[in-house]
Amino acid sequence: MQRFIRHQGVAAPLDRANVDTDLIIPKQFLKSIKRTGFGPNLFDELRYQDEGYPGRDNSKRPINPEFVLNQPRYENASILLARRNFGCGSSREHAPWALTDFGFRVIIAPSFADIFFNNAFKNGLLLITLDEETVEQLFREVEATPGYQLDIDLTAQQIHRPAGESIGFEVDPFRKYCLENGLDDIGITLDENSEAIRDFEARHRAANPWLFRDEAANQV
Amino acid sequence: MAAQTLYDKLWNAHLVSTREDGTALIYIDRHLLHEVTSPQAFEGLRLAGRQPWRIDANIATVDHNVSTLSEERSAGISGIADDVSRIQVQALDDNTLGLGIETFGINDIRQGIVHVIGPEQGATLPGMTVVCGDSHTATHGAFGALAHGIGTSEVEHVLATQCLIQRKMKNMQIRVEGELGPHVTAKDIILAIIGRIGTAGGTGYAVEFAGSAIESLSMEGRMTICNMAIEGGARVGLVAVDQTTIDYIGNRPFAPTGEQWEAAVESWRQLVSDQEAQFDQVITLDAAAIEPQVSWGTSPEMVTGVSGRVPDPQSFTDETAQRGAVRALEYMGLSAGQRMTDIRLDRIFIGSCTNARIEDLRAAAKIVDGRRVAATIKQAMVVPGSGLVKRQAEEEGLDAIFKRAGFEWREAGCSMCLAMNADKLGAGEHCASTSNRNFEGRQGYGGRTHLVSPAMAAAAAVAGHFVDVREFVETPVQAAQA
Ligand code: SF4
Numbered sequence: 022m023q024r025f026i027r028h029q030g031v032a033a034p035l036d037r038a039n040v041d042t043d044l045i046i047p048k049q050f051l052k053s054i055k056r057t058g059f060g061p062n063l064f065d066e067l068r069y070q071d072e073g074y075p076g077r078d079n080s081k082r083p084i085n086p087e088f089v090l091n092q093p094r095y096e097n098a099s100i101l102l103a104r105r106n107f108g109c110g111s112s113r114e115h116a117p118w119a120l121t122d123f124g125f126r127v128i129i130a131p132s133f134a135d136i137f138f139n140n141a142f143k144n145g146l147l148l149i150t151l152d153e154e155t156v157e158q159l160f161r162e163v164e165a166t167p168g169y170q171l172d173i174d175l176t177a178q179q180i181h182r183p184a185g186e187s188i189g190f191e192v193d194p195f196r197k198y199c200l201e202n203g204l205d206d207i208g209i210t211l212d213e214n215s216e217a218i219r220d221f222e223a224r225h226r227a228a229n230p231w232l233f234r235d236e237a238a239n240q241v
Numbered sequence: 242m243a244a245q246t247l248y249d250k251l252w253n254a255h256l257v258s259t260r261e262d263g264t265a266l267i268y269i270d271r272h273l274l275h276e277v278t279s280p281q282a283f284e285g286l287r288l289a290g291r292q293p294w295r296i297d298a299n300i301a302t303v304d305h306n307v308s309t310l311s312e313e314r315s316a317g318i319s320g321i322a323d324d325v326s327r328i329q330v331q332a333l334d335d336n337t338l339g340l341g342i343e344t345f346g347i348n349d350i351r352q353g354i355v356h357v358i359g360p361e362q363g364a365t366l367p368g369m370t371v372v373c374g375d376s377h378t379a380t381h382g383a384f385g386a387l388a389h390g391i392g393t394s395e396v397e398h399v400l401a402t403q404c405l406i407q408r409k410m411k412n413m414q415i416r417v418e419g420e421l422g423p424h425v426t427a428k429d430i431i432l433a434i435i436g437r438i439g440t441a442g443g444t445g446y447a448v449e450f451a452g453s454a455i456e457s458l459s460m461e462g463r464m465t466i467c468n469m470a471i472e473g474g475a476r477v478g479l480v481a482v483d484q485t486t487i488d489y490i491g492n493r494p495f496a497p498t499g500e501q502w503e504a505a506v507e508s509w510r511q512l513v514s515d516q517e518a519q520f521d522q523v524i525t526l527d528a529a530a531i532e533p534q535v536s537w538g539t540s541p542e543m544v545t546g547v548s549g550r551v552p553d554p555q556s557f558t559d560e561t562a563q564r565g566a567v568r569a570l571e572y573m574g575l576s577a578g579q580r581m582t583d584i585r586l587d588r589i590f591i592g593s594c595t596n597a598r599i600e601d602l603r604a605a606a607k608i609v610d611g612r613r614v615a616a617t618i619k620q621a622m623v624v625p626g627s628g629l630v631k632r633q634a635e636e637e638g639l640d641a642i643f644k645r646a647g648f649e650w651r652e653a654g655c656s657m658c659l660a661m662n663a664d665k666l667g668a669g670e671h672c673a674s675t676s677n678r679n680f681e682g683r684q685g686y687g688g689r690t691h692l693v694s695p696a697m698a699a700a701a702a703v704a705g706h707f708v709d710v711r712e713f714v715e716t717p718v719q720a721a722q723a
Contacts, residue, residue: 022289052325054280054332056288075325114281114393143394206394207291210402214258214266218294218404221257221268231497231505232270232369234297 022145024203028126029172030099033089034163038104042116042137045108050075051115059115060122064090094167102159103130108137117144127173129180131156142196143205147175149190175200244517246412247479248447251387251512255370257404266404270369271386273355274301274342274396276333277661278374282397283336293340294403300364301337302345303330304354305661309624309651317348326662353627353653356380356594360464361627363493367482367509372399377594377677379470383463384490385482385512387447390471410477411445411521414514416452419528424710426604427462428596428675428694430454430526431469432534436544438524443475446522449514450480454528460489461600468595469677472541481513535581535707536679536692538569543679544692545581547709553577572681573689574669582707584691587670589614589621589648589702590684591695593658596675597626599633601695606639608699608710611718614647615705622649622664624656648702660685673701 050062052075065073068091070083084091090098101120107130108116117140120128128141129149141148151159162182163169172181175197180188199209210218226233245253257266279301286293293299306326313320318334321327330347337344345351351358356377359365371381371388374396381388391405399405415438417430435442448470455463463480470478480486487506490496497505532546543566545552554566554577570576575584591597591605602625614621623643625631631653634640640650657664658676666672666688675698679690693701700713 052329054284054329056281056284118281140394205289206406207289207398207401210266210398210404210406214402214404217258217266218268218402222295222403225255225268229368229505229508231501232366234495 022143022199022203022205022208025126025145025147025175025200027172027174027176028099028147029170030126031095031097032100032102032129032159032163032169032171033095033098034102034160035089036104036160039106039109040103041109042113045116046113046119047073051113056118057122059119060124063119063123064088097124099124100127100129100171100173101125102156102163103128104156105131105153107133108141109134114140114144117141117146121146127171129156129159142199145200145203145205147173147192147200149173149180149192151188151190155188244515244519246414246514246518246520247385247449247481247512248387248410248412248477249518251368251370251385252409254368255387264406264408267370267407268404269372269399270298271359271364271366271371272299272396272399273359273364273371273373273375273378274299274333274337275305275355275373275375276303276329277305278393279336279396280329280332281393282374282400283332285394285397286400289401291401293342293400296341298403299337299342299400300345300359300362301333301342302352302355302358303333303347304352304653305655305659306330307347307652307654308662309622309654309656309664311652314347314652318346323662350628350632353625353630354594354597354655356464356468357598357626357630357653360384360460360489361493361629363490363496366490366496366505367486367512370405372405376471376476377468379476379478380464380468380594382467382470382477382479383460384486385480385509387477387479388467389476410447412519413443413446413448413475413522413524414520415448415450416523416525417450417454417528418452418525419454420457421454421528421531422711424696424714425528425531425533426694426696427458427465429531429534430528431466431473432536432541432544432692433531434524434526435469435473435541436534437526438473440472440540440542441474443470443473446475447477447479448473448475449520450478451514452525452528455480456483456485458485459600460485461598464598465595465601469541472677482509483513533694533697533710534692535584535697536690537573537575537581537584538566539572539679539681540565540569541677541679541692543569547581547697547707549581551575551577551579551581574671582709584671585617585706586673586691586701587619588666588672589618589698590624590657590664590672590674590676591622591648591698592624592626592651592656593674593676594626594655595677596695597624597630597653599630601675602630602634602639603637605695605699606634606642608696608714609646609648609703610642612646612703614702617705618647618702619670620649621647621702622651622657624651624664625653627653646703657684659683660688666690673698673707
């Protein structure tokens with residue numbers, strides 16, 4: 022997992038509540054065998070004017086010029102400003118995979134759906150929850166200022182704006198620790214428990230040798 | 242030590258560590274892999290530069306996506322017509338073989354539905370923890386093993402650490418006491434249980450199935466019951482170890498031998514709930530009162546006895562259930578009060594990890610022997626659970642019985658259970674299916690699934706509509722043919 026300590030980037034406003042994971046990445050793309058490569062089809066139905074399917078050359082598809090991520094001023098956006106209940110619906114982990122593959126590192130919204138929230142942090146995506154009013158203010162600033170960038174300092178838990186005061190935010194200490202150290206669940210388990218697992222395994226093997234096929238093979 | 246349930250014993254025997262937040266690290270003995278939920282997990286390992294913790298704990302096969310047509314199958318991976326499926330099947334081989342993981346590939350006689358082949362190979366043993374990126378992993382609990390379905394991130398976690406992060410569940414015991422009537426099977430028991438407790442009844446519980454009716458079941462029957470624990474909301478189903486369990490395992494390829502066998506059997510005999518063990522909930526059913534079951538709706542709890550009728554949505558107590566029933570009847574094209582035996586069928590599917598073992602095929606063959614599939618049935622198919630089940634059935638001449646009756650005899654795989662390959666229902670078609678989920682669109686867009694036992698599916702194939710298999714077997718073969 023990519024480490025997250027501090028990140029500065031262009032913010033893009035997605036002005037729509039209840040964005041579900043189907044909208045983030047439609048079902049026909051779940052047939053993929055990869056965890057990467059979903060970026061070109063992120064928000065497929067909003068981004069393009071026709072129906073996408075796996076293997077299609079997206080460069081030949083008619084794009085929807087209205088859609089925020091298709092506007093030149095939001096090119097290379099890495100921070101998404103969103104509305105209430107972002108990421109609701111199906112539990113597909115493909116949703117955070119698509120967002121990070123596109124290049125997003127941070128999403129700021131008044132609220133997120135539960136499962137999406139978990140999945141996102143597992144994949145190195147920082148989700149920041151701010152009150153409706155503050156989010157509304159950010160929407161206005163972003164829209165009024167081409168090239169608007171935010172500077173997100175995870176360590177200090179501060180969002181630095183180009184003008185005006187910084188905004189503090191909350192983050193669960195354990196999740197913060199994982200992000201700062203680039204550790205996913207697996208990293209943590211290995212870090213904290215490798216020795217315990219090995220010890221357990223040795224005892225378990227001694228008590229139940231038949232559970233280990235190399236033991237069974239030795240016996241023959 | 243305080244009295245423990247079987248689940249408590251299995252949990253305690255695999256506990257590596259516990260965190261302050263109540264989560265625990267559980268050691269995993271057996272990890273089963275298939276083509277659909279594993280590719281991203283392997284990719285994740287590669288991207289992070291990690292190695293699997295323990296290769297010999299893993300076993301892989303292809304089942305969800307493979308064609309069940311012999312012609313297409315015989316050409317191996319390159320013969321798979323659907324591009325996406327072919328890539329997924331190839332990816333499994335590439336991922337597992339490169340690491341040295343034992344893999345039962347597309348043309349291996351041991352290939353089959355992941356939950357059929359684990360037990361068949363003796364790769365599922367009592368006292369194990371078993372996981373797989375598939376919710377029907379509960380099947381393996383029939384052996385007194387702690388078996389969970391897991392997600393793709395967890396597949397990767399198990400590959401990398403040999404452990405799973407879990408919270409302990411509560412204990413439920415479902416007792417089925419007494420003797421089953423003739424032609425009433427394990428499938429009817431579990432459907433009746435789900436009809437009683439509902440699809441969320443087991444949520445948060447590890448469910449142990451017990452009582453004299455469960456004890457008298459074969460391992461195949463116990464697997465059918467544990468398989469559908471998940472349809473009752475429970476991620477874990479269990480049956481205590483007894484002589485039936487031990488007899489089933491003896492001499493299977495992955496089972497211990499010699500002194501280790503003796504030691505293993507001694508330890509497995511402890512895998513029962515202590516007499517004094519406390520369950521958070523106990524439910525009891527009378528086996529003799531269970532009749533052959535048929536589902537009428539779009540959730541496994543929407544089920545009734547074959548002598549019953551499609552219920553009136555008004556008969557449900559709360560409004561949510563009423564709305565659900567109205568919607569289900571509309572989708573299923575049924576009306577309240579209709580007799581279950583008046584439901585006409587278009588297709589028959591005998592297969593899936595619930596009911597595609599040798600005993601299931603024998604039960605179905607016994608019904609169709611000497612009879613013919615009704616002319617109004619568009620397709621009747623038998624899809625064995627594994628290559629070895631198929632071979633066994635052929636040795637017993639079951640394939641000939643099915644083919645003579647007008648059934649198609651296919652290669653092993655998940656097939657029409659989830660319709661990821663070419664085996665599908667058409668819109669509006671009714672299917673008597675021995676699988677486990679009757680959700681909207683599960684067996685094909687607009688398809689209408691009725692869950693039944695293999696014997697009930699076989700009888701329905703001959704009659705063209707549902708019939709009570711208990712009465713059906715009384716009709717002379719000649720008369721049924723006319
Ligand atoms: S047979 Fe059906 S339920 Fe069983 S593993 Fe295959 S798709 Fe899943």
